[in-house]
Amino acid sequence: MAEIKYEYTYDVVVLGAGTAGAAAAIAAADFGAKVLVVEQFGSAGGSGSLGLVTPLMSTGIKDRPQCSYIGNEIIERLYQLDASDGNKRAYFDPMMLSIVLEEMLHERGVTMLYHTMVTGVELEGGHITGIRVCNISGNGIVHATKRYIDATGDAVVCDFAGLPTLHGDEETHKNQPCSLRYMIGGVDVDAFWHYLAEMRSQAGLSSTSGDQTAPRPENFSDAVTSGERKRALKPVFLKAVEAGDLEEEDAIYWQFFTVPGRRDVLAFNCPEFFDIDDITNAEKQSFVQVQGKLRILRHLRFYRKYLPGFEHAYIAQISAMVGIREGRRAITEYIFTTEDAFAWRKFDDAVSQSNYPVDVHGRSLRNHALSRDENEPRKYYEIPFRSLIVKGVDNLLVAGRNLGAEFVAQSSVRIIPTCRSLGEAAGIAAALSTNDGWIVRAEMEKKGAEFAK
Ligand SMILES: Cc1cc2nc3c(=O)[nH]c(=O)nc-3n(C[C@H](O)[C@H](O)[C@H](O)COP(=O)(O)OP(=O)(O)OC[C@H]3O[C@@H](n4cnc5c(N)ncnc54)[C@H](O)[C@@H]3O)c2cc1C
Numbered sequence: 001m002a003e004i005k006y007e008y009t010y011d012v013v014v015l016g017a018g019t020a021g022a023a024a025a026i027a028a029a030d031f032g033a034k035v036l037v038v039e040q041f042g043s044a045g046g047s048g049s050l051g052l053v054t055p056l057m058s059t060g061i062k063d064r065p066q067c068s069y070i071g072n073e074i075i076e077r078l079y080q081l082d083a084s085d086g087n088k089r090a091y092f093d094p095m096m097l098s099i100v101l102e103e104m105l106h107e108r109g110v111t112m113l114y115h116t117m118v119t120g121v122e123l124e125g126g127h128i129t130g131i132r133v134c135n136i137s138g139n140g141i142v143h144a145t146k147r148y149i150d151a152t153g154d155a156v157v158c159d160f161a162g163l164p165t166l167h168g169d170e171e172t173h174k175n176q177p178c179s180l181r182y183m184i185g186g187v188d189v190d191a192f193w194h195y196l197a198e199m200r201s202q203a204g205l206s207s208t209s210g211d212q213t214a215p216r217p218e219n220f221s222d223a224v225t226s227g228e229r230k231r232a233l234k235p236v237f238l239k240a241v242e243a244g245d246l247e248e249e250d251a252i253y254w255q256f257f258t259v260p261g262r263r264d265v266l267a268f269n270c271p272e273f274f275d276i277d278d279i280t281n282a283e284k285q286s287f288v289q290v291q292g293k294l295r296i297l298r299h300l301r302f303y304r305k306y307l308p309g310f311e312h313a314y315i316a317q318i319s320a321m322v323g324i325r326e327g328r329r330a331i332t333e334y335i336f337t338t339e340d341a342f343a344w345r346k347f348d349d350a351v352s353q354s355n356y357p358v359d360v361h362g363r364s365l366r367n368h369a370l371s372r373d374e375n376e377p378r379k380y381y382e383i384p385f386r387s388l389i390v391k392g393v394d395n396l397l398v399a400g401r402n403l404g405a406e407f408v409a410q411s412s413v414r415i416i417p418t419c420r421s422l423g424e425a426a427g428i429a430a431a432l433s434t435n436d437g438w439i440v441r442a443e444m445e446k447k448g449a450e451f452a453k
Contacts, residue, residue: 005138007130010036010111012430013144014151015118015131018046019416020400020423021151022101023070027427028149029108031449035427036142037105038133041320042114044105046153048416049098050320052181054267055091055219055257057415059354061380067352068421069450074100082261091219093261095317113142118152121161126393128161147430148396151423154280154327155402163392166329167280169407174277176325176411177361180292183267184303185316189216189258192266192309196222199232223255240302250298253361265316271295274362280327288322325361325401325414332404334386341381341409350382351425354418360411383413388426389438399426425449 012028014021017039025037037044047053056075059065066072075092078084083096105112113133120132122141128148130141150157155165168175193216200206224231237251255269271292276284296318303310339345341358387404390396398404399422401414413419428449429438 002139004141006140007143008036008111008113008140009143009145010034011144011146012036012149012427013038013131013142013147014149014427015157016046016151016153016400017041017044017101017105017112017114018151018153018400019048019419020153020426021046021149022105023068023420023423024149024151024399024427024430025110026070026101026104026108027424028431029105029110029427031428031431033146033427033431035108035110035431036113036144037110038113038116038118038131038142040115040117043098044101044112045094045098047321047323049094049101051323052094052183052267052317052319053269053323053416054094054259056089056417057356057359058088058090059356059380059415059417061353061355066417066420067354068417068424070104070424071417071420073104074420077103078260085219085260087218091257091260093259094267096261118156118160121157123161123393128393128395131157132160144395146395146433149423149426149430150330150390150396150398150402151400151426153324153401155330155398156328157396158330158390158398158402159328161393161396163390164331166331166335166404166407168277168326172277175279175327177272177274178276178279178288178325179270179272179323180288180296180319181267181269181323182296182318183259183262183265183316184300184310184313185262185265186312186314187264187266188309188311189264189266190309192307193220195308196220196232199236203230203232203234205230205232219258219260221255221257223253224251225254226252236306240306245305246298246302247295250295250302254299268299271299272361279322279324285322292322293318326407326410327402329402329410330390330398330404331392332387332398333389333391334384334404336383336387336403336405336409336413338406338408341412344376344379344381346378346382347384347386349385351385351388352383352413352418352421353380354383354412354415355380356412356415356418358408358412359414360408383418383422385425385429385438388422388429394437397426397430399423 011033122130
């Protein structure tokens with residue numbers, strides 16, 4: 001085995017500084033732990049920053065939509081920086097998010113080990129004794145005296161530990177479609193808004209479309225998808241496909257959002273890849289990264305030629321990471337089921353709440369509303385803490401989109417606010433854990449943790 005050049009020991013070690021990992025680290029530090037975060041890139045926020053994912057989808061919980069004190073703090077800080085919208089504060093600037101997270105991590109005294117890749121797991125029986133990592137300094141090992149948290153998004157730690165994992169749809173084992181998001185700068189957003197309003201009006205779609213003089217709202221978005229649904233810009237896409245300026249795949253799924261604080265930028269939730277069956281395969285990730293850029297280039301040429309407001313557009317940013325909606329999931333003490341989501345099930349050890357619809361792209365399950373049990377006054381489901389406790393080892397939690405959940409259930413859970421709240425719960429639980437196990441929820445609440453009621 002290669003020489004080990006460095007070793008670090010902390011109370012809690014978080015693997016992955018993404019949406020869930022950053023929240024886990026902040027929460028663990030807030031609850032008294034000395035925390036180390038290992039992250040392969042040089043930035044916090046994962047899919048929500050480097051992956052350029054914006055805006056926040058909604059949990060639909062009326063009084064506390066973030067379900068997380070850290071989530072509340074993040075959006076407030078973004079708002080103060082003019083990087084979150086003044087309305088629902090759902091739209092945000094992904095790059096500002098990474099800085100806000102780093103400010104919060106720094107203030108809490110969390111140690112960041114960036115540009116460092118998890119490469120293996122040291123095990124003794126059912127106990128993790130260290131995580132092998134690699135960076136420019138060489139190979140090293142990081143140890144946690146309390147708990148490790150796998151927040152890699154794809155259960156990388158579980159996989160390296162040799163634990164079985166879940167992958168894709170239960171029948172086909174095919175992952176959700178992935179994307180490569182990007183941002184376009186140099187857009188005359190007002191001119192584009194007026195054009196879009198006109199096109200919406202022509203298509204008979206509602207909203208402010210008819211009124212050309214109305215100021216554009218603070219934030220707006222639009223989409224073009226295949227299928228029957230009427231979309232304002234669909235005719236333009238079809239015209240470009242016919243002219244050979246776009247390929248058919250470029251017009252299957254296209255969506256943009258405005259970005260608070262960036263007056264000439266739009267953020268695109270595409271191109272999307274529907275046929276990648278296993279996105280935990282590095283060759284396929286590389287394919288998406290390269291082919292995605294070629295598609296983005298076609299989009300850019302199309303915008304300049306066909307869309308008013310885009311005459312001077314340029315590519316402002318392309319995601320550094322493939323946008324993975326679902327890859328590998330951990331096998332945990334309780335697997336959160338699709339039935340739990342649809343039945344708005346409640347749990348004694350609940351750590352998060354949501355009624356975001358199930359959202360499996362490329363299938364009729366996209367945006368399928370959760371069923372409504374008229375006898376249930378609390379119209380949301382809860383996620384139990386047991387779906388974060390990894391089975392097969394005694395000191396590993398999982399947080400974020402790689403929690404223990406069935407495929408369709410995960411498609412609802414995976415949104416940023418919920419991943420944050422799961423990270424927060426894992427961080428608190430890890431910080432307060434003892435050698436014998438987890439302290440009970442009542443004890444956690446006594447120490448200041450706020451969970452779903
Ligand atoms: C294209 C796309 C569009 C989406 N749209 C929305 C939306 O509009 N609104 C919304 O709320 N949600 C959306 N989501 C979902 C949401 O963004 C993600 O599910 C959520 O951010 C996942 O958070 P996470 O912390 O679990 O994983 P991530 O944020 O992906 O974080 C995982 C982290 O682990 C690191 N890591 C992985 N492997 C290693 C390793 N071996 N060593 C070291 N570090 C490692 C990664 O670099 C990353 O920083 C979207 C997702 C995608 C992909």
